[in-house]
Amino acid sequence: MPAALRGWLLDLYEDAADGLRLWIISEEGERLCLKQSMPITFYAAGEAEQLRGLWKFLRKQPGVLSLSRETRRDVFLPEPIPVLQAVIDNPIRQTRLFRDVQKQFPHLTYYDSDISVTTRHAAAWGTFPMAFCEFEADDDANLQSLRVLNTRWDLSPVFPVFRTLAIEPDCDPVRGTPKTIKLHFQQRQKSLCLDDPAELIARLNAILDEVDPDFILTQWGDNWLIPELLKLSEQAGETLRLNRDADRDVRWQKELTYFSYGQIIYRGEEAHLFGRCHIDQRSAMMWKDYGLDGVLESARVTAQSIERAARVSPGSGISAMQMLTALEHQILVPWHKQQVEAFKSGMDLIHRDRGGLIYQPIVGLHSDVGQIDFISMYPAIIIKGNISPEVPLPDGIIPASDELGVVPLTLKPLYEKRVALKLNQANLRKGDPIAKRDSARASALKWLLVVCFGFLGYKNARFGRIEAHEAVTNGGREVLIRAKEIAESMGFEVLHLFVDALWLKKPGAVNKRDFQDVLNEITEQTGLGVSLDGVYRWVAFLPSRADSRIPVANRYFGVFQDGSSKVRGIEVRRRDTPPWVSETQTRMMDALAKAYTLEALPERLNEAFNLFRSALSDMREGRVPLDKLVVTCRITHELEAYKSPTPAVRAAKQLLQQTGKRVRPGQKMRFIYTRGEQGVSAWEVTEKLDPSRLDREKYIELMARAASSVLYPFGIENEELKQWAHSATIMLPLKFERQDAHVRPICNHVRPGRVERHAGVGRRASRSAT
Amino acid sequence: MEHDSRSELALPLSNELLVVFGPHAGGRRMLDLSARLTLRGPVYMLDCGNRSNMYHVAKELRTLTGDPVGMLRNIRLSRAFTCYQVLALLEKIRPEPGVPVLILDLLSTFMDESVHLDESVMLFEKTLACIQRACHLVPVVVSAKPLLSISSPRLVLLGMLKQQATHIWEELSLNPPPPVEYQPALFPGALLPREGR
Numbered sequence: 001m002p003a004a005l006r007g008w009l010l011d012l013y014e015d016a017a018d019g020l021r022l023w024i025i026s027e028e029g030e031r032l033c034l035k036q037s038m039p040i041t042f043y044a045a046g047e048a049e050q051l052r053g054l055w056k057f058l059r060k061q062p063g064v065l066s067l068s069r070e071t072r073r074d075v076f077l078p079e080p081i082p083v084l085q086a087v088i089d090n091p092i093r094q095t096r097l098f099r100d101v102q103k104q105f106p107h108l109t110y111y112d113s114d115i116s117v118t119t120r121h122a123a124a125w126g127t128f129p130m131a132f133c134e135f136e137a138d139d140d141a142n143l144q145s146l147r148v149l150n151t152r153w154d155l156s157p158v159f160p161v162f163r164t165l166a167i168e169p170d171c172d173p174v175r176g177t178p179k180t181i182k183l184h185f186q187q188r189q190k191s192l193c194l195d196d197p198a199e200l201i202a203r204l205n206a207i208l209d210e211v212d213p214d215f216i217l218t219q220w221g222d223n224w225l226i227p228e229l230l231k232l233s234e235q236a237g238e239t240l241r242l243n244r245d246a247d248r249d250v251r252w253q254k255e256l257t258y259f260s261y262g263q264i265i266y267r268g269e270e271a272h273l274f275g276r277c278h279i280d281q282r283s284a285m286m287w288k289d290y291g292l293d294g295v296l297e298s299a300r301v302t303a304q305s306i307e308r309a310a311r312v313s314p315g316s317g318i319s320a321m322q323m324l325t326a327l328e329h330q331i332l333v334p335w336h337k338q339q340v341e342a343f344k345s346g347m348d349l350i351h352r353d354r355g356g357l358i359y360q361p362i363v364g365l366h367s368d369v370g371q372i373d374f375i376s377m378y379p380a381i382i383i384k385g386n387i388s389p390e391v392p393l394p395d396g397i398i399p400a401s402d403e404l405g406v407v408p409l410t411l412k413p414l415y416e417k418r419v420a421l422k423l424n425q426a427n428l429r430k431g432d433p434i435a436k437r438d439s440a441r442a443s444a445l446k447w448l449l450v451v452c453f454g455f456l457g458y459k460n461a462r463f464g465r466i467e468a469h470e471a472v473t474n475g476g477r478e479v480l481i482r483a484k485e486i487a488e489s490m491g492f493e494v495l496h497l498f499v500d501a502l503w504l505k506k507p508g509a510v511n512k513r514d515f516q517d518v519l520n521e522i523t524e525q526t527g528l529g530v531s532l533d534g535v536y537r538w539v540a541f542l543p544s545r546a547d548s549r550i551p552v553a554n555r556y557f558g559v560f561q562d563g564s565s566k567v568r569g570i571e572v573r574r575r576d577t578p579p580w581v582s583e584t585q586t587r588m589m590d591a592l593a594k595a596y597t598l599e600a601l602p603e604r605l606n607e608a609f610n611l612f613r614s615a616l617s618d619m620r621e622g623r624v625p626l627d628k629l630v631v632t633c634r635i636t637h638e639l640e641a642y643k644s645p646t647p648a649v650r651a652a653k654q655l656l657q658q659t660g661k662r663v664r665p666g667q668k669m670r671f672i673y674t675r676g677e678q679g680v681s682a683w684e685v686t687e688k689l690d691p692s693r694l695d696r697e698k699y700i701e702l703m704a705r706a707a708s709s710v711l712y713p714f715g716i717e718n719e720e721l722k723q724w725a726h727s728a729t730i731m732l733p734l735k736f737e738r739q740d741a742h743v744r745p746i747c748n749h750v751r752p753g754r755v756e757r758h759a760g761v762g763r764r765a766s767r768s769a770t
Numbered sequence: 771m772e773h774d775s776r777s778e779l780a781l782p783l784s785n786e787l788l789v790v791f792g793p794h795a796g797g798r799r800m801l802d803l804s805a806r807l808t809l810r811g812p813v814y815m816l817d818c819g820n821r822s823n824m825y826h827v828a829k830e831l832r833t834l835t836g837d838p839v840g841m842l843r844n845i846r847l848s849r850a851f852t853c854y855q856v857l858a859l860l861e862k863i864r865p866e867p868g869v870p871v872l873i874l875d876l877l878s879t880f881m882d883e884s885v886h887l888d889e890s891v892m893l894f895e896k897t898l899a900c901i902q903r904a905c906h907l908v909p910v911v912v913s914a915k916p917l918l919s920i921s922s923p924r925l926v927l928l929g930m931l932k933q934q935a936t937h938i939w940e941e942l943s944l945n946p947p948p949p950v951e952y953q954p955a956l957f958p959g960a961l962l963p964r965e966g967r
Contacts (some may be wrong), residue, residue: 348840
């Protein structure tokens with residue numbers, strides 16, 4: 001090994017003997033493992049007698065390098081506090097020792113005791129996944145020096161050429177029994193049969209040796225593929241060499257069900273590798289949204305390992321970043337947050353504990369509308385207002401303290417990087433591969449920024465504080481009100497306000513420059529960045545389904561001047577909508593999107609309606625593939641806990657009875673609506689469903705509901721459409737002979753009353769049956 | 771320990787521990803009770819399950835007094851979101867004679883699956899000790915809800931709480947949902963478009 005080498009840091013992890021093992025991809029393309037000793041420091045605070053007891057206990061323990069009395073800063077206390085500092089020789093020993101310590105001394109307060117080794121390494125050495133570094137090592141691969149040559153905040157990081165091996169079974173293992181596995185590597189494709197374990201494992205090992213992948217990307221890897229391959233390897237009596245580190249077995253992270261934001265979430269078992277990364281694309285967080293580029297970016301800025309960054313929520317990423325900031329600034333990271341909310345009166349709570357500001361929309365169809373968004377409003381308010389648990393909180397967004405707190409210190413570079421990436425993107429042509437990559441990276445950063453506000457109020461956030469959370473929404477409301485007043489003073493009508501967005505209307509405002517002055521003015525007066533999301537050719541705000549007199553925030557669809565559409569709050573956005581319904585609804589909106597102006601909409605109405613009618617015909621004549629009818633819902637309790645089982649629960653019980661597979665709380669259940677007592681058929685056991693069993697009426701109802709969201713602005717009521725769809729009078733089509741009659745009343749009266757709309761519908765209804 | 775099944779919670783007057791057990795941790799009843807208590811003076815409200823809906827208290831107060839705002843100021847509220855915070859809050863509170871303590875949804879944070887059961891039990895024992903100390907000085911009302919199936923290993927905590935109670939007020943069945951309330955229209959029957967705001 002050369003005395004000095006340059007390369008990228010792929011992976012690092014604890015080792016009982018070596019301290020740390022670091023895997024490097026050198027500039028020459030070699031994959032190397034280096035060793036580094038890594039002493040770990042943690043702190044304890046509390047009563048002197050108990051600290052003395054801890055000191056005596058630790059003194060006798062092996063691996064304790066030093067014990068000393070120090071003074072450190074607890075972020076929630078006004079003055080630095082005296083602490084016992086313990087330095088342990090090895091991360092694995094520290095974890096074990098701390099387990100004993102906290103059991104024996106439960107009354108002490110602990111700091112820096114459970115921080116991951118990647119975060120500690122990042123704080124000590126400035127490293128992060130795929131950091132480009134200069135290493136010096138001795139002949140035994142012991143690291144002698146380490147210098148990081150780039151930063152987490154580089155806009156255009158350079159990566160080595162990665163080696164990737166993709167593995168997937170030939171079918172969904174939940175629905176069938178895979179016979180082969182397909183492998184993709186080095187632009188080659190191979191299929192390996194699962195029948196003969198010995199041959200399979202031998203061939204797989206040969207491929208692993210030949211490719212020596214940095215990434216193993218799988219489908220169903222965590223819960224089926226890797227467990228199955230390990231089982232077959234055991235049968236064959238030959239080790240499967242999934243790890244690059246030959247001393248290690250696959251590390252299994254246990255399955256977990258937990259509460260998050262009022263939902264029960266299930267995280268399946270995870271297979272982690274050493275020296276290379278395994279990413280199961282089906283269990284990776286946000287994989288569909290940003291892929292490997294986004295995962296690498298997320299790992300880079302949060303300094304979490306790549307495998308972890310791929311799987312955990314953005315909240316965990318923010319938490320890791322805050323801990324890193326604290327370590328870098330010699331601030332103690334509490335093991336458990338214990339500070340409590342200061343007492344306040346009932347009136348104080350009413351005044352302070354509010355969410356974002358919402359002005360309900362003006363229901364109906366509108367043109368000459370622009371949508372203005374604050375760029376990452378809440379992160380920007382946290383930074384500008386210096387909102388952090390340990391500093392005085394602002395009333396509004398004028399900071400009450402000059403020294404940046406832990407939270408804004410963490411977010412500032414993240415926010416600035418995202419804004420810079422977005423600006424870069426704007427200068428790239430469509431289809432540029434860099435634009436695609438940067439878009440994925442910006443998306444990863446966006447999710448981190450999105451959750452940072454919620455994380456301030458999250459119960460387990462080490463640097464969270466509910467008052468800081470409230471201060472952010474307070475700032476948001478103030479800024480949005482100010483923006484509204486600015487827009488109105490410049491002659492715009494405000495159609496809708498929603499937390500960080502405004503929909504502004506002005507007759508004749510049809511392109512970007514018509515909104516430039518108001519954008520500039522809002523930026524200048526609020527000090528926060530705003531952008532024009534787009535100018536709509538037309539936009540429809542929809543009312544409540546339960547009562548059409550009541551507008552609903554953030555339920556709309558519209559088409560921008562460039563032809564792209566924007567949809568919120570309707571069926572296509574819901575996860576439990578079957579693909580057949582959401583695809584038809586999308587096609588209907590696409591048909592309407594062809595209208596350049598409000599006046600041109602009636603011409604497109606027939607086309608949209610015909611798509612709906614044709615979808616109904618497909619259903620009645622059995623032309624819809626079953627997989628397009630699958631409904632996916634989450635199970636939130638153990639199956640026995642349900643008193644009135646929902647369709648998803650009935651399907652889960654069916655699955656349990658027929659296959660013995662139990663759906664855990666937080667897991668999703670897929671099913672199809674069928675006729676009969678049960679009313680559902682679990683998708684996993686629906687191999688050959690008799691078409692006559694399909695509950696067509698139920699699907700027709702779902703379709704009518706989705707179509708009515710699209711057709712409502714044209715005067716068509718949900719109930720009416722449902723009746724029409726169910727009446728099986730497909731051969732008697734609804735005709736829009738004088739479409740303008742349906743649209744005009746709404747176009748002319750952007751605040752339509754029920755009477756007017758009904759009059760329109762009534763006229764149409766009387767002409768409809770031919 | 772006595773079980774009570776009256777439809778409305780009586781004002782706690784003696785220095786005892788009353789446990790209110792039911793769906794939603796007796797949410798509405800506890801808030802109604804807090805509204806009535808504010809008429810007598812200050813009241814501590816320790817919210818351990820995000821149940822301190824002050825709009826509900828204000829609404830209740832409007833039926834009881836002409837000065838709901840003044841009465842809301844009698845509430846001394848603090849929220850805890852983790853079991854560590856619950857304990858820290860109870861250790862911090864200094865009960866004052868004549869100032870009852872309401873603890874909403876006490877068990878909620880102790881159900882956190884990321885805290886080991888042994889640790890939860892240890893923290894809950896300390897929490898109960900704090901509550902017992904407070905009971906010697908002021909009336910304390912604690913509410914709790916039936917546990918979800920995924921929390922069944924922690925049923926022991928509910929048993930510990932009930933064991934400490936002087937009285938238990940138990941809702942045996944689910945309440946019907948509250949009636950939907952509409953804002954009265956100025957012009958009944960008229961369906962007006964939304965004008966200025």
